[in-house]
Structures are given as structure tokens and as C-alpha cells.
Amino acid sequence: xxxxxxxxxxxxxxxxxxxxxxxxxxxxxxxxxxxxxxxxxxxxxxxxxxxxxxxxxxxxxxxxxxxxxxxxxxxxxxxxxxxxxxxxxxxxxxxxxxxxxxxxxxxxxxxxxxxxxxxxxxxxxxxxxxxxxxxxxxxxxxxxxxxxxxxxxxxxxxxxxxxxxxxxxxxxxxxxxxxxxxxxxxxxxxxxxxxxxxxxxxxxxxxxxxxxxxxxxxxxxxxxxxxxxxxxxxxxxxxxxxxxxxxxxxxxxxxxxxxxxxxxxxxxxxxxxxxxxxxxxxxxxxxxxxxxxxxxxxxxxxxxxxxx
Amino acid sequence: xxxxxxxxxxxxxxxxxxxxxxxxxxxxxxxxxxxxxxxxxxxxxxxxxxxxxxxxxxxxxxxxxxxxxxxxxxxxxxxxxxxxxxxxxxxxxxxxxxxxxxxxxxxxxxxxxxxxxxxxxxxxxxxxxxxxxxxxxxxxxxxxxxxxxxxxxxxxxxxxxxxxxxxxxxxxxxxxxxxxxxxxxxxxxxxxxxxxxxxxxxxxxxxxxxxxxxxxxxxxxxxxxxxxxxxxxxxxxxxxxxxxxxxxxxxxxxxxxxxxxxxxxxxxxxxxxxxxxxxxxxxxxxxxxxxxxxxxxxxxxxxxxxxx
DNA sequence: TTCATTCTGTCAAGGTTTTGTATAGATAAT
DNA sequence: ATTATCTATACAAAACCTTGACAGAATGAA
Numbered sequence: 001x002x003x004x005x006x007x008x009x010x011x012x013x014x015x016x017x018x019x020x021x022x023x024x025x026x027x028x029x030x031x032x033x034x035x036x037x038x039x040x041x042x043x044x045x046x047x048x049x050x051x052x053x054x055x056x057x058x059x060x061x062x063x064x065x066x067x068x069x070x071x072x073x074x075x076x077x078x079x080x081x082x083x084x085x086x087x088x089x090x091x092x093x094x095x096x097x098x099x100x101x102x103x104x105x106x107x108x109x110x111x112x113x114x115x116x117x118x119x120x121x122x123x124x125x126x127x128x129x130x131x132x133x134x135x136x137x138x139x140x141x142x143x144x145x146x147x148x149x150x151x152x153x154x155x156x157x158x159x160x161x162x163x164x165x166x167x168x169x170x171x172x173x174x175x176x177x178x179x180x181x182x183x184x185x186x187x188x189x190x191x192x193x194x195x196x197x198x199x200x201x202x203x204x205x206x207x208x209x210x211x212x213x214x215x216x217x218x219x220x221x222x223x224x225x226x227x228x229x230x231x232x233x234x235x236x237x238x239x240x241x242x243x244x245x246x247x248x249x250x251x252x253x254x255x256x257x258x259x260x261x262x263x264x265x266x267x268x269x270x271x272x273x274x275x276x277x278x279x280x281x282x283x284x285x286x287x288x289x290x291x292x293x294x295x296x297x298x299x300x301x302x303x304x305x306x307x308x
Numbered sequence: 309x310x311x312x313x314x315x316x317x318x319x320x321x322x323x324x325x326x327x328x329x330x331x332x333x334x335x336x337x338x339x340x341x342x343x344x345x346x347x348x349x350x351x352x353x354x355x356x357x358x359x360x361x362x363x364x365x366x367x368x369x370x371x372x373x374x375x376x377x378x379x380x381x382x383x384x385x386x387x388x389x390x391x392x393x394x395x396x397x398x399x400x401x402x403x404x405x406x407x408x409x410x411x412x413x414x415x416x417x418x419x420x421x422x423x424x425x426x427x428x429x430x431x432x433x434x435x436x437x438x439x440x441x442x443x444x445x446x447x448x449x450x451x452x453x454x455x456x457x458x459x460x461x462x463x464x465x466x467x468x469x470x471x472x473x474x475x476x477x478x479x480x481x482x483x484x485x486x487x488x489x490x491x492x493x494x495x496x497x498x499x500x501x502x503x504x505x506x507x508x509x510x511x512x513x514x515x516x517x518x519x520x521x522x523x524x525x526x527x528x529x530x531x532x533x534x535x536x537x538x539x540x541x542x543x544x545x546x547x548x549x550x551x552x553x554x555x556x557x558x559x560x561x562x563x564x565x566x567x568x569x570x571x572x573x574x575x576x577x578x579x580x581x582x583x584x585x586x587x588x589x590x591x592x593x594x595x596x597x598x599x600x601x602x603x604x605x606x607x608x609x610x611x612x613x614x615x616x
Numbered sequence: 617t618t619c620a621t622t623c624t625g626t627c628a629a630g631g632t633t634t635t636g637t638a639t640a641g642a643t644a645a646t
Numbered sequence: 647a648t649t650a651t652c653t654a655t656a657c658a659a660a661a662c663c664t665t666g667a668c669a670g671a672a673t674g675a676a
Contacts, residue, residue, distance in 0.1 A: 008645095009651070020651080021637055028653090029635085040644040042651055065316040065661085066635070068352065072314050114543045116495065116525065159499070159535030160542075162527045170485050170526075177478050185325035187424065191467070217424065218478075219470045227467030234468075235422045236325075316634095318661070328662080329626055336664090337624085348633040350662055373672085374624070 005036035005044035012045045016053045023053075032056070032070045052077075062183050062213055104139055108146055111164035112156050119167060132175040133211045136204050137296050140168050144200050165200070172203040176210050176218065183213030186236045188302075190216055191223035193244040193253045193273075201273060201295060202243050208299045225259035232260055232267055238306055241291075243273035247282065250275035254285045268305055272298050313344035313352035320353045324361045331361075340364075340378045360385075412447055416454055419472035420464050427475060440483040441519045444512050445604050448476050452508050473508065480511040483519070490523035494544045496610075497575075498524055499531035501552040501561045509581055509603060510551045516607045533567035540568055540575055546614060549599075551581035555590065558583035562593045576613055580606050 013020050026032055027043070033052050035043040045053075052073055059069035103126055110118040126135055144165060151161040190206050192199055199221050206216050217235065219228070232240055240260065244250035253271055260269060272291030276283050283290045289305055291298035321328050334340055335351070341360050343351040353361075360381055367377035411434055418426040434443055452473060459469040498514050500507055507529050514524050525543065527536070540548055548568065552558040561579055568577060580599030584591050591598045597613060599606035 019637075022635085024651095024653085025636070038644080040652085042644065063316075063319045063322055064314075065318075065350075067346070068314050068316060072312075075312065114525065114539065116523070157535035157538045159527055159531055159539040162499075162529075162531055162535075163525055163539065166526050166528045170481050173478050173481050174485060177482060183319075184322050191470075215424070217422065217471055218474050219467055220474045221470075223467055223470055227465035227470075230465045231422065231467045231471065316661080327626080330624085332663080333625070346633085348662090349664095350633070 003046045003048050005038075005046055007045045007050070009035075009043050009045070012050060012053065015050060016057060018053060018057060026066065026070070030067060030070045032074070104142055104146075107139065107143055111143070111147070111167060112150065112160055114160065114163060116163075116167060123171060131211070133208050136172065136175070136207045140172060141204055141295060144168055169200065169203060172200075172207050176203065176206045176216065179207075179210035180213060182210075182215035184215060184238075186238055187215040187217040189219065189228070189232060189235070189237045189240045189267075191219040191228055191240070191242055192221045193242055193249040194224050195222055195252055196244050196246065196249040196273075197221045198245040201245070202241075204295045205241060205243070205272075205298055208295065209302070212299070212303065225256055228256075229259045229261065237267045239268040239270060239302065241302065242269070242271045244271070244275045245273050247275050247279060250279075250282045251285065254287070257287050270298075270302055270305065311354045311356050313354050315353045315355075315358065317343075317351050317353070320358060320361065323358060324365060326361060326365060334374070334378070338375060338378045340382065412450055412454075415447065415451055419451070419455070419475060420458065420468055422468065422471060424471075424475060431479060439519070441516050444480065444483070444515050448480060449512055449603060452476055477508065477511060480508075480515050484511065484514045484524065484526065485518075487515075487518040488521060490518070491521040492523060492546075494546055495523035495525040497527065497536070497540060497543070497545045497548045499527040499536055499548070499550055500529045501550055501557040501581075502532050503530055503560055504552050504554065504557040504581075505529045506553040509553070510549075512603050513549060513551070513580075513606060516603065517610070520607070520611065533564055536564075537567045537569065545575045547576040547578060547610065549610065550577070550579045552579070552583045553581050555583050555587060558587075558590045559593065562595070565595050578606075578610055578613065 007015075009020055009023060012018070012023065018026075023043075027035060033045065033049040035045050035049060038044055056066070056069045056073055059072065060066055064072075103122060107119060107122050110116075110122060123135075126139065130138070147156070147161050147164050147168075150156045151158060156164075188209055190202050190209075192202055202218075202220070206218055210216050217231070217237065219231070228240070242253055242256065244253050250273065256269060260267075262269075269288040270291050271286050271288055276286075276290060277293045289301065291301050315323075317328055317331060320326070320331065326334075331351075335343060341353065341357040343353050343357060346352055364374070364377045364381055367380070368374055372380075411430060415427060415430050418424075418430060431443075434447065438446070455464070455469050455472050455476075458464045459466060464472075496517055498510050498517075500510055510526075510528070514526050518524050525539070525545065527539070536548070539545075550561055550564070552561050558581065564577060568575075570577075577596040578599050579594050579596055584594075584598060585601045597609065599609050
């Protein structure tokens with residue numbers, strides 16, 4: 001992690017997502033980060049500056065005031081606590097020049113060949129450059145989908161599919177359990193529809209929510225409504241998230257209003273899952289908010305609904 | 309636990325669930341917590357303030373008057389008693405919850421009251437003194453059993469059981485994935501019998517084996533024999549471990565010799581599970597080695613068999 | 617029981633602080 | 647020459663502050 005002044009402000013904007021004008025304002029108002037200057041007076045940021053900015057931005061996104069986040073960052077640094085290094089991956093021309101298979105292909109190959117240590121190694125390499133949430137969306141999700149397809153086509157056996165998808169699910173579970181400290185007091189309840197045994201998407205939603213600071217109460221497969229209702233009374237949940245992969249379980253979902261008590265629109269009940277993507281007409285049959293056709297979209301819609 | 313004034317009131321609201329207006333009122337009426345101020349007069353709370361607020365909120369949620377809870381908090385602090393970072397509500401005489409006699413009781417109480425943060429704290433405390441393998445045998449296993457009993461007696465709903473057993477399973481999965489580096493080349497295959505969906509014991513066996521340095525290929529629930537056979541051909545496994553919880557799935561196990569090829573007694577096929585403990589006569593119906601009536605016994609027998 | 621009192625969460629009004637973004641004119645980099 | 651970046655100022659939205667008030671719940675006395 002170097003202090004070497006390398007990046008002009010445009011790069012930093014693209015890498016961190018913080019607008020140029022905001023970077024100007026932060027340096028003017030808080031002296032943070034104190035970027036070096038070129039001979040002509042242009043700002044030059046170091047790798048460490050980018051790490052600092054990322055750290056502050058995650059705090060600010062979580063609701064902390066900028067001035068306080070900056071103060072916290074500086075007090076941490078004077079205590080000698082370094083920031084977690086993360087690669088400015090957008091800067092690297094990664095992927096280009098290498099006609100080699102994508103990491104996703106490599107992972108798929110390792111898994112269907114039952115090479116779990118190889119898969120471990122690949123995951124380790126990817127984690128060095130990408131966050132668990134990125135990997136969830138970009139790697140785990142497509143890998144699970146591809147495994148399902150390979151099984152349907154008869155290319156792999158069901159045990160191979162079990163081994164591989166268990167492997168991927170274990171990663172997801174770890175990320176869901178070991179996320180950053182939750183930002184909010186009450187957990188979002190995640191459950192599969194009654195009769196639904198496919199929990200992959202639910203796990204991914206759990207990981208993404210947990211990584212964004214929401215605590216989650218993970219109920220998993222096949223949760224009957226009557227006991228879901230009981231839990232939702234017992235814990236003050238802001239939202240209940242239900243998924244269904246098949247048409248039958250999606251149909252079962254339509255019934256939730258008979259079980260789960262609603263007081264002034266709370267708790268929020270949202271639903272999603274492949275059943276609704278494949279057959280959009282089903283979306284109208286279930287009360288509540290539809291999460292959209294992708295995991296990422298689902299998390300964003302839920303966050304928007306909760307924000308109100 | 310720092311007194312550094314870091315958090316604006318919005319963060320505190322999200323983290324504690326206490327509305328802004330209520331925070332205003334508490335400070336106005338009780339001088340609690342006495343938040344620091346920014347240059348412009350905005351409140352700034354510290355980590356310790358948040359701990360104080362959480363402590364008070366749990367009392368208030370349990371029915372104590374705010375004024376009394378605040379007074380109690382302040383008298384505690386003037387007595388020099390530091391604040392617990394999180395609230396040991398399982399220990400409180402709230403509702404029917406009884407004082408916990410053992411860590412196992414405490415964990416059980418926390419889980420059936422849906423207090424996942426409390427369960428986390430308990431697990432953390434236990435991990436400070438015991439290894440994951442000890443906890444697996446001494447705590448997780450009985451906790452899972454007790455949850456099952458509580459559900460059968462109707463003391464807890466199925467969703468509570470789901471939430472709690474998922475919580476315990478997630479711990480097991482983490483320990484199974486993050487063990488020390490395996491010191492043998494080929495993994496032991498772990499699978500539930502065809503039709504068997506209860507994987508708790510299998511997970512515990514996986515943890516114990518992994519902790520003893522055996523690599524593990526975890527197939528999980530409901531693995532049909534034909535594909536199990538295919539995997540066992542694909543990877544050079546020293547042993548295949550099968551479990552069945554119910555009599556029907558145990559009966560299905562008897563069939564494995566028709567599918568899994570044996571060359572000179574290899575791979576070793578072993579079996580276990582509650583079905584065989586409840587009805588020992590079933591042990592004779594399945595070829596191969598019976599693992600015994602407990603998890604620990606199972607691991608030891610398997611290790612003895614492999615040692616030869 | 618009934619009634620008065622206290623406790624407590626929430627709201628409204630009107631003002632201040634904090635922060636992101638826009639603009640203009642000038643200079644640097646390529 | 648064109649694009650990128652600089653400083654400085656301005657402005658508006660969001661977040662927050664204080665004061666005062668009010669309604670429902672809890673409490674206690676009659």
C-alpha cells in the first residue's frame with residue numbers, strides 16, 4: 001500500500017464513484033485526503049488515498065456524516081491502524097490480452113471435476129481483487145445457474161451437482177454470517193415459500209443484504225406461513241422476503257395475507273424468485289412488492305422500499 | 309469501547325431503532341445520553357453512548373419505564389460497572405425466560421427467543437475457551453436435539469426451529485470449511501441417504517473429520533446412489549459415509565452394494581444416523597461398517613478403520 | 617370504579633448547519 | 647486545440663436543532 005502520488009482526480013472519481021466536485025469540497029472543507037500536487041497544481045492521489053476514500057465512502061453510505069467519518073478515519077490512522085487494502089481493479093487492464101478462460105469458466109471446470117482444493121484456490125484469488133458481494137453476483141450466481149443447466153443436459157450427475165452447489169452455498173453462508181456489523185437493529189426475515197427447497201437465490205439475497213449492513217434472520221427452505229407469522233410477531237422485522245422457484249410454490253405464496261398480520265403496511269412483504277421471472281403473470285397473483293428479475297435488482301428495490 | 313464523539317443522530321437512529329424525536333426527548337428530559345456537540349450544535353454520539361442506549365432500550369422493551377431504566381443505567385455507571393457491549397437478555401427474567409444454568413441452556417434460550425446477536429455473543433464466549441470440535445459435540449449437537457424435541461412438543465414453531473437450526477448449521481458449515489489444511493490427499497465423501505433431508509449429523513461428522521485433517525467432499529441432503537457411484541469413481545475416495553435419520557431412508561441404504569463398486573474393500577463404506585440408534589435391528593440390514601450411536605464414536609471408528 | 621396526574625412518544629413550526637453540486641474564469645496536460 | 651483540472655463562490659437540499667404542544671398510556675388517589 002503505497003503513498004506514491006499516482007492517480008489524477010478523474011481516475012479516482014471513476015474508481016471510487018465520488019464526483020470530482022465532491023472530492024474538491026472534501027479537501028477544501030476537511031483537508032481530506034491531502035492529495036499531493038503535480039508541478040502545475042493538479043491533485044495526485046496515492047493507492048492509500050484511494051483506500052482512505054473508500055473507507056470513508058462506505059461510512060457515509062451507511063449514514064455517517066462526512067465530517068465525522070473523516071475524523072474517525074484520521075483518528076484511526078494516528079492510532080496506527082491501517083486501512084484494508086483493496087485493489088483499484090478498475091485501473092488495471094485486467095482480462096485484456098489473456099484469451100484464457102474467465103474465472104467463472106475456471107471455477108466451473110474445477111467444480112465439475114470435483115477439484116475442491118482447486119476451487120478454493122480460485123476463490124482465494126478472486127477474493128483478493130473483488131468483494132464477496134461482487135463475487136456473489138458475478139460468479140456464484142452464474143456458476144450455480146450453469147451447474148443447473150449442465151445437470152439438465154445430463155452433462156453432470158446429480159451428485160456432482162450436489163457437491164458443487166454445496167461448495168458454492170458454503171461460501172455464501174460464510175459471507176452471510178461474517179459480514180460487517182449490522183447498521184440497523186431489526187433483522188429482515190428471509191424464507192423460501194412453503195414447499196420450496198431451492199434456497200440458492202435466497203442465500204445470495206442474504207449475502208447482499210448482510211453486506212449492506214442489514215441484519216438477516218435466515219429461515220431457509222420450506223417455511224410454512226403459520227410459523228412465519230409467529231416469528232414475524234416475535235421479532236420486530238422491517239421486512240419479510242419470500243422466494244419461490246417453481247410455479248406451484250409461487251402459487252402458494254399468494255396466500256400470505258391470510259397469515260401474516262399487517263399493521264399499517266408493516267412488516268413490508270416482498271417476493272421474488274425464478275418462478276416470477278419465467279412467468280411474469282404470476283407477479284400479479286401475489287400481494288406485496290415484486291423484487292424484480294435479478295438478485296441485484298431485488299436488493300436495490302428492497303433498499304428503496306425500506307428507505308421510505 | 310470508546311467515548312469518542314463519532315456518530316450523528318441519524319446513524320444512532322438506524323442502529324438502535326430509537327426515533328430521532330425520542331432521542332431528543334430523552335436528552336431533554338433525562339439528560340441521557342449527554343451527547344457531545346459539533347461546532348454547529350449537532351449531537352455527536354460515541355460508541356459507548358450507543359451501548360448505553362441499547363441497554364436502556366432492551367429494558368424499556370421489556371416493560372421497564374424509561375425514567376427507571378435511565379436511572380438504573382446511570383447508577384450502574386457511577387458504581388463503575390462497565391456496560392456490556394450487548395445485552396444479555398437471555399439472563400434477564402423477561403417473560404418466561406429463566407436464568408441460564410449452563411451455556412447450552414443459555415444458547416437454547418437465546419435461539420428460541422430469536423436473539424441471534426445474543427447467540428453470537430454466547431458462541432464467541434464459548435469459542436474463547438473451547439475448540440469448534442468440542443463445541444460441536446458438547447453444545448451444537450445437544451442444542452439441535454433439544455430444538456427438535458421442543459418442536460415435537462409444540463413448544464416452538466417450525467419457523468423458530470428453522471431459524472435456530474439454520475443458525476447452528478451455519479456455524480457448523482463455517483467450521484467445516486475453515487478447518488486446518490488437510491493432511492491427506494483424497495477426500496472422504498459425506499452424503500445423506502436417498503430421500504433423507506436431515507443433514508445435521510452429517511455436518512457434525514464433517515466438522516470433526518475436517519478438524520482432524522481429513523479433506524471432506526460434502527454432498528448433503530438426498531443423494532441418489534447412481535450418482536454417488538459416479539462421484540466415487542471420479543474421485544479416489546478412501547471412504548464413503550452415509551447417514552439416515554428415518555427408518556425408510558435407512559432401509560434405502562441397504563441397497564448401496566448394487567451401485568457402488570467395491571475393489572478390494574475400497575472405498576470403505578460406513579453408515580450411521582439416528583435411525584440405527586433408535587432401532588438397532590436396522591444395523592444388520594445394511595452392509596458395511598456401522599459407525600456407532602454417537603457422533604464422536606462415529607469419527608473414532610472411522611479413523612480406526614482408515615488407520616488399518 | 618372514576619378521575620386527576622404523570623409519563624412518554626410524536627408532531628409541528630421556524631431556524632441553523634452540513635453537504636453535494638453548479639458555475640465561471642483561469643491554468644495545465646496531452 | 648482540445649480536454650482535464652484548478653480555485654472560488656453560490657445555492658439548494660438534506661439533516662439537524664429547539665421549543666412548545668398534545669394525545670394516549672400508565673399510575674395512583676378517592
